[in-house]
Amino acid sequence: MRIDTAVFAASVPQTVVTITLMIDDFSGRIAVVTGGASGIGKAIAAASKAAGMTVVIADVEQAALDATCEELRVDGVQTDVTDPLSVASLADHIRGRFGNCDVLFNNAGVAPNGLIVQQTLRDWNWVIDVNLRGVVHVIHEFLPMMLENERSTHIVNTASIAGLTSVISAPYTATKYAVVGISEAMREELSQTTVGVSVLCPGLVRTNLAKSERNRPASLENPERRKRAAKWSLPTTVPPVVLDPSVVAEMTLAAIRNGDFWILTDPSLLALAWPRYEELRAIAFPGESS
Template identity: 45%
Template structure:
């Protein structure tokens, strides 16, 4: 199990939404928490409200993430838990997207996680008692939807990155564990993702409030509940942290389609034997 009490934890995208919920729960369980965010006013306000340390970061910039890590080490001496949570959720059909749309989405949602791992993993591995990384994916890490193709590409990437890292950490035999957080519908301000969009990366992706659309009738949870699920997964070294285990039917449909494809054209055993010879 990974202990939380007494650890220094860093949560990117920690000024609001799921990041804030995770930060609040980590504090409740005894961690010293640094929240990092690109939006300075929200960062300052949240840090004061929840009792965290706020440090501005732009996760799309590796130098900014490195500066964050350096400041955390300078202030606290170590870091034991890293939550790569910063992300955006603007939507748009693939035919309507520009390269600028793709760059913005991938820079934040995938490169942001890559930068976090590249920067913080060596620090965690250097700890005698290791540590834990949480990467925020999505239910879209397992099943895409129309209008969310670019988003799903990044979240599939985060899932693959997390799963591969888990395998390698186990092979290395170091006490560092990793969790993929796959949230479903959580009450956040991800519907306002474009507020921090660089002007030069304008394009077809747009904010959509799915709570008033196709997802209006789904089960919605508050960020603090997502935070409790994350800390439970940290304590238990779970590879997956699911906010909506009741959504298995969504994932199962895709898995069934893949299995059907594998079984559709079975290999002829005699032909395979002949080829082998």
């Protein structure tokens, strides 16, 4: 069947891209950072504090949480985002202590490695629990509260460039695609409210993500390692730039100020996503050159 380009284009719903209210002054605002005891979250916590916000870090790793809170002189609440009750108790703490949350960084995440054939169900469940269910639990608890905030507020969901193209392990990619999808749905549904939304899609950043196993719960440990030498690599045509987390943090705060939805720390990596759209375009419009 040949598709009429004009009819097809007219049938595509127009995306609402306007965020009605933007936060341009962070001073005195309340920021909550999940996964804030390390890496990108820690840098976001530091940048948020430097911008004048009162910061609360929520992280599962107690020792790192304590050390980071002491270093940055911010509050911390031990939180496991995989546990809805733990996230509810974090939200209760924020409501009781500060009344509401102004900027929510929904950032905690883990990354396993290995090929799809090597993943056990425990591997899948662990990554889905933290990277997908964890993000959902946080939105579920904080969004209703933030919608009641009389001031404009903002939620940043941390996905990855792996949310736009599959460059890393399948379970990780699956969760990050989901976070991008959730964020796009939130942008649409919240466009007429005072809650702004962004999705952070970093490329490579110098963090402790490669040591994620440190936070795997005992119940999801593999009884015997199924993994052989885990291998994945970015295509060599794209030179990987490894950013410092502080750079990502500054980009993130700038995006909130600008009301930007997409936060791409390394837009050149989008080249990895093109082949899919070219393939789909060729199916939709056969015979048209791109």
